[in-house]
Amino acid sequence: MILSAPVRAAVDVVPAVAPRMDFTPLPAGTYSLPTIQTVGDAVLLDEHAQPVHLRTVTAGKITLLTFFYTYCVDPLGCPFVRDTLTMLRDRILADPPMAANVRFVGITCDPLNDTPQVLSEYGASFASGGPFEWRFLTAKNVPALLPVLEDLGQDVSVDIDARGHPTRALHHMLKVFLIDPKGRVREIYSLAFIQPEVILNDIRTLHLESSARKKGGIPRDRYASQADALKR
C-alpha cells in the first residue's frame, strides 16, 4: 500500500453528464450486434454464499451484466444504472416470453464490504418478487474477483488516504454488458450509451435472434467479409 505521494489530483473524472438521446432508435431485428468477446468463467458467490460459476449466469439467457457496489452514491453511477435496469425490467416483464429469456446480473466491485448478506439485503430492496431473474454476486476475496474484472476490461481503482491507506472510495468505469444466450458479449454501454429504448431494442433483437435460431432460421451474418466490395 504504497502510495506515497500527496493527494494532488492531476487526474479526475469528467463531470458525468446524463446520456442524451436525440434520435429514434432502429427497430429491433433490423440490425445485427457483432460478437465483441466471450465471457470467461470464474467461481463467485451468490446472495446465499453459495459458489456460482459465472458461466451459469451469463449463458442460457440474454443477460445484462454490470459491476457496482452497494454504497455508491454517484447519481450518475451505480444508482443510475440500478434505476435504469429497474425500469427496463418492468418493460421486459410486459412481454412474458421475452422476460423468461432475460436476466440481470450485478457483480460487486467490493467483495470485502459487499458480502452475500449485504447483497441479499440490497437486492431485496428493489429486485424482489416476480418471475424475473436478477442475480447479485460477490467473491470470496479480491483476488477471486480480479480475473472477472480483467476479462471484461473493468478497471477499478481505490482512493488512498494521506497515510497511503485505501479508502472506501472506488472508481470504476460504468459499463453494462449485453450478453447473448451463448455467453457472448454483443454490446457494451458506457454512460453516454445508457439509452433505455436502445437497450430494450437490443435485447429484443437478441430475443428475435434466439427465437429464430430455435425455429431453425439463423439470421444472416451481415458482418461477413466485405473484401468483396473492394474486389468489385
Place this chain on the structure above:
Amino acid sequence: MRRSLVCLSLMVSLYVCLAATTAIADETCNSPYISNLIKGQEGFVHVWTLGVEGLGDGSDKLVTIDADPSSKTYGKVINSLSVGGRGEAHHMGFTDDRKYLWAGGLEDSKIYVFDVGTDPAKPRLIRTITDLPAKTTYVGPHTFYALPGRMLIGNLSNSIDKGGVTGLALYNNKGTLIAHYAMPTTTLGGVKGDGYGYDVAVNPAKNVLLTSSFAGYQNYMRNLGHLIKDSEAMKHFGATMVVWNLKSMQPSQVLSVPGAPLEIRWSLVPGQNWAITAAALTSKLWLIKPSEGGMWSAKEVGTIGDPTKIPLPVDISITADGRGLWVNTFMDGTTHYFDISDPEHPKEAYTKHTGSQVNMISQSWDGKRIYITSSLLANWDKTGADNQQFLRVFNWDGHELTQAFELDFLKEKLGRPHHMKFTARTYGSQSLAALAR
C-alpha cells in the same frame, strides 16, 4: 492535435461511480468514451515518432516527455520506447479505460498497444497487432477511436490496389478483430461515395458516426513534390464525408466535401450536434449539422489562410466550450486560432508562425497550453534547413502564444514527431489489482 484527429464530442461518458466532482479536464480531442480525463496539468506528453534511417536507432518509437512544470525533468525526454522497425508511425488513441494507447503505422499497417496506465512515465509495449490487412484488406490504420470495450479504426487504403478505397475495422480491447465495414461507393442521399477514409468521430446523442476522406497508400507514401506534379495522382484524394448509423454501422448519407476533409471535431457542448472539419487541399472549413428530414448537411463556412498558396491545413483542435478552433497549416508553418462561437461564420482571430513546418496541434482541456509537432509524413516533410523536427509547447493567455519549452527531435536523435497524447501522474488512487498484490 491531440489525438489525431478526432476530437469529439461529448465528453462524457465515462466515468465513475463515486465522486461527483465538477472537474473538467484533459485534451479536447479524445473519444468521449474514455475515463479519467485530466483535470488540471497534464503530467506527460507521449509522442508517436517516425524513425529516421541513420538517426539514433532509426526505429519508430513512443517518446515520453515530462510536461509538468513543477517537475525537475520538465520539458525533458524521460522515456523512449522503440518498436524495432520503421512503418510510418502516425496516430494513436486511448482505449476506453485510458490504460492503453493504440498506435498505428501507415506503411506496415502494424498496430502497437502500449500500457500507459501502469506507469505513464514508462510505457510498455504489450501487444502488436498484425492481422489488419489479412483479415480486412485494409491498410494504413489511421484513427484509433475508443468505443466501449473496443477500438474503431479508420483506415486509409487497401492491400489490393493501394488506392484510397478502404473501410473501418473494429477490434475488441484484447486485440481481436470483431468486424469491418467498407466505406460506401454507392450513391446515398444524392451523393456518390468515393470509398475513401480518414478520420472517425461519434456523436452518441444522435447515434451518428462521421467519417472523412484522404488518400491511399500510393499517394501518402509518395514524395510530395513528385505527387503534386502528377495531375492524375492528384485526382485521387477524398472528396466526401459519410454519415453512418452508429448502431447498425451502416452508411446512411454521403456528403460532398471536396479537397480532402481531414480531422473531424464534434462540438463538446452537450446538445450541440454540429461538427467541423478542414479540407486540406482547398483550405476551407466545413460545418456538418443536422438538416431536414433526418438528413445532414455539409456547408463551407470559412477559409484558412490564402488557398491560392495551398497552406495545407492539417490538424485542428477544438476548445472544450466549442467556441474556438486551432488550425495548423503545414506549408507555411502557421498556427491559426478561429473564433467559432458562431460556427456558421468562423472568424480568424490570431495567427503565429510556429515553425518551418507544423502539423499536429493539441490543447489542454483548459485551453491554456498548446502542443505542436512538426512532421506530416516521412515523404511529405520538407527537406534541408526547413526540415525542422520538434515538439513546441506554448502557453495561451487568450491573446498570445508564448513558448514554454521546445524539444529538437533531430538533436535528440529521435526522429519525426507526429501524434501526441497526454497522461497524468497518478496521485491519491491505486488500482484494485495493485492493492491486492
